Amino acid sequence: MKSKILITALLILLSSCSNYDVEKENQKTVEYKYGYNKDQYIFQEKKIKAGDTFGDILEDVGVDYPEIFEALQTTKGNVDFKKLQIGKPYTLIFSKDSLKTLKAFVYHPTVEGYSFIQLRDSVFGKTIVKPKTYKEREASGVIDNSLYVTLDEQNMNPLLTYYLSDIYAWTIDFFRLEKGDKFKVIYTESFVDDTISVGISRVKAAYFLHRGKEQYAFEYETDSIKGIVEYLDQDAKALRRAFLQSPIKFGGISSRYNLRRRIAYYGNRIRPHKGTDFSAPVGTAILSTANGTVVKSSYTRANGRYVTVKHNNTYSTQYLHMRKSNVRVGQQIEQGDVIGWVGMTGNTSGPHVCYRFWKNGLQVDPFKQKLPEAKPISESLKKQYFRDISLTRSTLDSIKIKTKSSI
Numbered sequence: 001m002k003s004k005i006l007i008t009a010l011l012i013l014l015s016s017c018s019n020y021d022v023e024k025e026n027q028k029t030v031e032y033k034y035g036y037n038k039d040q041y042i043f044q045e046k047k048i049k050a051g052d053t054f055g056d057i058l059e060d061v062g063v064d065y066p067e068i069f070e071a072l073q074t075t076k077g078n079v080d081f082k083k084l085q086i087g088k089p090y091t092l093i094f095s096k097d098s099l100k101t102l103k104a105f106v107y108h109p110t111v112e113g114y115s116f117i118q119l120r121d122s123v124f125g126k127t128i129v130k131p132k133t134y135k136e137r138e139a140s141g142v143i144d145n146s147l148y149v150t151l152d153e154q155n156m157n158p159l160l161t162y163y164l165s166d167i168y169a170w171t172i173d174f175f176r177l178e179k180g181d182k183f184k185v186i187y188t189e190s191f192v193d194d195t196i197s198v199g200i201s202r203v204k205a206a207y208f209l210h211r212g213k214e215q216y217a218f219e220y221e222t223d224s225i226k227g228i229v230e231y232l233d234q235d236a237k238a239l240r241r242a243f244l245q246s247p248i249k250f251g252g253i254s255s256r257y258n259l260r261r262r263i264a265y266y267g268n269r270i271r272p273h274k275g276t277d278f279s280a281p282v283g284t285a286i287l288s289t290a291n292g293t294v295v296k297s298s299y300t301r302a303n304g305r306y307v308t309v310k311h312n313n314t315y316s317t318q319y320l321h322m323r324k325s326n327v328r329v330g331q332q333i334e335q336g337d338v339i340g341w342v343g344m345t346g347n348t349s350g351p352h353v354c355y356r357f358w359k360n361g362l363q364v365d366p367f368k369q370k371l372p373e374a375k376p377i378s379e380s381l382k383k384q385y386f387r388d389i390s391l392t393r394s395t396l397d398s399i400k401i402k403t404k405s406s407i
Helices: 002-026 054-060 065-074 147-153 160-167 379-398
Strands: 041-047 089-095 102-110 113-118 124-129 132-142 182-192 196-210 213-223 228-232 252-255 276-279 285-287 292-300 304-310 315-325 338-342 352-359
Touching: 054 065, 054 102, 065 124, 132 147, 132 196, 147 160, 160 182, 160 196, 182 379, 196 379, 213 379, 292 315, 304 338
Parallel strands: none
Antiparallel strands: 041 089, 089 102, 102 113, 113 124, 132 182, 182 196, 196 213, 213 228, 252 276, 276 352, 285 338, 292 304, 304 315, 315 338, 315 352
């Protein structure tokens, strides 16, 4: 009797093990891509070539034009395949059978998302924006060539250059950074798929040692009602000034204000240069250095295409040799607005913008003027500011500056 019980128990155990193995096999993880089982469909990854259109791509794989037209009409407003960019990836999804019927088309205009259209069964389209993750990061370094190169050598996001140039646009001339200048920065970078960077969302704090002078910058909300966020320094002074240091973001000063300049083209005679030339490629955006009103947008043989902005009863600026103006007379503009683009119109030997500056009706060198600063924050807000930035400043100060030998 006991032997029968043991045999029965053994058979039940073996049967259970067998069932467990079957269940384990049935529970095999199914991988999906764009909502399709990867084991049941064929995925072809390609790139847009010159002349490719949505219709041509689908016709080449056997989809009739009436079906293409119907799909576009059905999904109108959800997806847009009118302008496919050369080099951008796309995916064709086919059935895994003898017919290899096209089931869906997926277009990736950016790494941040894609547009999807299903062609068979129920036709529909949708544009997917991938969720972003945010990571707080730190960067530091010693300038050897340029800030951009220094960041790139450290495999840090070189887009930081643009953010920092905006933050310090009023206080540091980024065309004149010197070898040995040092910087530290705390910023937030955004990612999709956890590893693909899609940009910088904010710079929390920064530090520059330029020409022996320390310059901090802390992001701070100075007006909670209006939601105004500015960058203040270690003394609670706003970095923003009435005038930008330069009318272009990146480039170099090719010729300075000089009343005794001699020019070979004119027989080496003295011809005063009452402007500052900023060299940059044709098409570079020219920015108004301060708020004001456009009082001239014209053309002369010497100046080429130019714009004059009156900022107040004391200051005016002028921008020469534009390829094209972007403003009209009487237009109110703000600091940083694009008023035109660098060109070679008028008397010029190369692409640049000649930046001229008037104070009380006289042309002067803007870099030798004591220009007005932005309105300071209130004394009551200062106390709160110092308390709020204390931890961030401590973190910033603790960052060790990387050198080439430490990378």
